[in-house]
Amino acid sequence: MSDNSVSPQKHTDLSADIAERIRQDILNGSLVADDRLPSESELSEAHGVSRATVREALKRLAAQSLIRTKRGATGGAFVNRQTFEDAYAQMASTAKLLITLNEVDIATACQARFALERGCARLAAKNRQEHHLDAMRHEIDRQKYPELSDEDFCASDVAFHRALVDATGNPVLSWQLAAAVEGIEPLMNMLTYRQRDRDAVISLHEAMVDALEARVGSRLEILMDYLRDQTLRTALS
Amino acid sequence: MSDNSVSPQKHTDLSADIAERIRQDILNGSLVADDRLPSESELSEAHGVSRATVREALKRLAAQSLIRTKRGATGGAFVNRQTFEDAYAQMASTAKLLITLNEVDIATACQARFALERGCARLAAKNRQEHHLDAMRHEIDRQKYPELSDEDFCASDVAFHRALVDATGNPVLSWQLAAAVEGIEPLMNMLTYRQRDRDAVISLHEAMVDALEARVGSRLEILMDYLRDQTLRTALS
DNA sequence: CCCTCATAAATGTCAGACAATTAATGCGAA
DNA sequence: TTCGCATTAATTGTCTGACATTTATGAGGG
Numbered sequence: 377m378s379d380n381s382v383s384p385q386k387h388t389d390l391s392a393d394i395a396e397r398i399r400q401d402i403l404n405g406s407l408v409a410d411d412r413l414p415s416e417s418e419l420s421e422a423h424g425v426s427r428a429t430v431r432e433a434l435k436r437l438a439a440q441s442l443i444r445t446k447r448g449a450t451g452g453a454f455v456n457r458q459t460f461e462d463a464y465a466q467m468a469s470t471a472k473l474l475i476t477l478n479e480v481d482i483a484t485a486c487q488a489r490f491a492l493e494r495g496c497a498r499l500a501a502k503n504r505q506e507h508h509l510d511a512m513r514h515e516i517d518r519q520k521y522p523e524l525s526d527e528d529f530c531a532s533d534v535a536f537h538r539a540l541v542d543a544t545g546n547p548v549l550s551w552q553l554a555a556a557v558e559g560i561e562p563l564m565n566m567l568t569y570r571q572r573d574r575d576a577v578i579s580l581h582e583a584m585v586d587a588l589e590a591r592v593g594s595r596l597e598i599l600m601d602y603l604r605d606q607t608l609r610t611a612l613s
Numbered sequence: 614m615s616d617n618s619v620s621p622q623k624h625t626d627l628s629a630d631i632a633e634r635i636r637q638d639i640l641n642g643s644l645v646a647d648d649r650l651p652s653e654s655e656l657s658e659a660h661g662v663s664r665a666t667v668r669e670a671l672k673r674l675a676a677q678s679l680i681r682t683k684r685g686a687t688g689g690a691f692v693n694r695q696t697f698e699d700a701y702a703q704m705a706s707t708a709k710l711l712i713t714l715n716e717v718d719i720a721t722a723c724q725a726r727f728a729l730e731r732g733c734a735r736l737a738a739k740n741r742q743e744h745h746l747d748a749m750r751h752e753i754d755r756q757k758y759p760e761l762s763d764e765d766f767c768a769s770d771v772a773f774h775r776a777l778v779d780a781t782g783n784p785v786l787s788w789q790l791a792a793a794v795e796g797i798e799p800l801m802n803m804l805t806y807r808q809r810d811r812d813a814v815i816s817l818h819e820a821m822v823d824a825l826e827a828r829v830g831s832r833l834e835i836l837m838d839y840l841r842d843q844t845l846r847t848a849l850s
Numbered sequence: 851c852c853c854t855c856a857t858a859a860a861t862g863t864c865a866g867a868c869a870a871t872t873a874a875t876g877c878g879a880a
Numbered sequence: 881t882t883c884g885c886a887t888t889a890a891t892t893g894t895c896t897g898a899c900a901t902t903t904a905t906g907a908g909g910g
Contacts, residue, residue, distance in 0.1 A: 388684070388861090388862075388901090388902090389862080390862080390863075391672060391862085391863095392675075395676070403710070403713070409714065415890080415891060415892085416891075416892070417891085425863080425864085426863060426864045426865070427864090427865090428665055428668075428862095428863070428864070428865090429862085429863065429864080431665075431669060431892090431893090432668060432669055432672045432862095433672075435628060435669045435670075435672045435673050435676070436672050436673065436675065436676035437676070438629075438673065439632070439672070439673035439674070439676040439677055440676055440677070442710075445891095445892065445893095446871095446872085446891085446892080447625075447870070447871045447872065447891065447892045447893075448870090448871045448872025448873065448890075448891065448892075449871085449872050449873040449874070449888095449889065449890050449891065450872070450873055450874090450890080450891085451871075451872070451873090451890080451891045451892060452890095452891065452892080453892090457714070458710055458711050458714040458715065460711065460715070463707050463708070463710075463711045466707055467704055467707060470700050470703055470704060471700070471789075472640075473639075473640065473679075473695055473700075474695050474697065474700045474788075475785070476640070477646065477694070477695045478695065478697070480784070480785055484783055484784070484785055485785055487736065487783055487786070488783050488785035488786040488789065491732040491733045491735075491736050491781070491783070491786055492729060492732050492733075492786070492789065492790075493732065494731075494732045495728045495729050495730065495731045495732025495733075496728045496729075496732075498728075499724065499728050544728070546721055546724055546725050546728070547717070547721070548712070548717055548721055548722055548725035548797075549724070549725040549728055549729070551711075552708075552725065552729065552789070552793050553729075556789050560785075625870090625871090625892095625893075626893080627893080627894075628893085628894095652859080652860060652861085653860080653861070654860090662894080662895085663894060663895045663896070664895090664896090665893095665894070665895070665896090666893085666894065666895080668861090668862090669893095669894095682860095682861065682862095683860085683861080683902095683903090684860065684861045684862075684901070684902045684903070685859075685860060685861080685901090685902045685903025685904065686857095686858065686859050686860065686902085686903050686904040686905070687859085687860080687903070687904055687905095688859080688860045688861060688902075688903070688904095689859095689860065689861080690861090
């Protein structure tokens, strides 16, 4: 095997090959956001393959939301501007898949989630703005409804923590973390909260907002540890 | 736009539709790892579309590494076991793409990286084992070579921190974090380390290993803050 | 027993056709 | 002139049928 270039084995999957070539063009900047790729016919001629093969390659790229296609006279395939929302959705989906398919236990997932979140406590305390506090208080109000289903309670919890990580003001951080938290949601959804558990969570949430308002990151960290322990207790009951 | 159900508009892209259907079958457990999908002909008949369309759908799934295909008599499309390695590679790739395409500045990326890492300091201190320390010390030795290129220095740094997050013993955590760190690597690669900078980083690394060995998570956190500041200084010089 | 060859099943690839969509063009009427 | 509308061209979406390639299996002969 002297050939360890870009093509491990050329014998199969032309469409994967073509997709990879175009992918590299996007990665290295030959193609930038909103550029139009050549038409399918042109691509097929340029790469010496049939249009069907080119189409399969383009579908691969579309599945990674690297390109979008438009029909009609001025249509074609265009390089997608990779938004944080795209990446977020993709990551959350990957995380969900991984967690459900690998039977990750809830303790491990909880531990991971709170460990990650803890990391942004100080940054959030430093950069938080009023609307973050408002969003979090709004979710706390929702959480106080006793009729709320466990699932809705959990969804509100996710929104609360999403606002918390957004408060860091760092898009990379909030994107990564939000995806992680959402990826773990299916597991959290399996928890059943007794009213006592909910009360405990809610008072911790309130204390967290207060700490965030007062910009005391260290206190926020401690509260997060409590919340982790509380959640773990709920999970194991 | 009252319709926000699963199907935004059914009028186009049958292949995306089919892909989504199969995807759901995998997600909800109708299809589990290593299950064989029906053959392309059977699928085309079952969904009432041509084989070409089915193939485009399958390529979409393959691009997300949800399935793999094998040729020959016993061939077909098989549901992939979603390994942590797969998810890791996918996430790192997404992160790289996002960061290069959005011109995330290095300060933001650094801040995110160290914030995330900080979150697992205590857990790592609690769960670390001998081989984690060994791996980290090995990387430190590499980093001491003055002839090391900036790129190799950076790669060793990534390996060092990878070992650090592995020390948490939490696969979800180390998967998420490792992907984040690697995703940021292209940016870190643009840094030029003067010898003085390298020395500073190396002594911090050594102190970190010591703190980890002594299982003092709080000290590890402080050292990480130093390392963040040091890296930011390097970045801005 | 082992080697070879034929066979069947499946994916990979191709060529050509038609349908559907969409912007631009041209033209006629008010 | 300007508005409205049909025409046209370009492009993706889909279908059909064919052939190439790969791979397991089984039959037959040495």
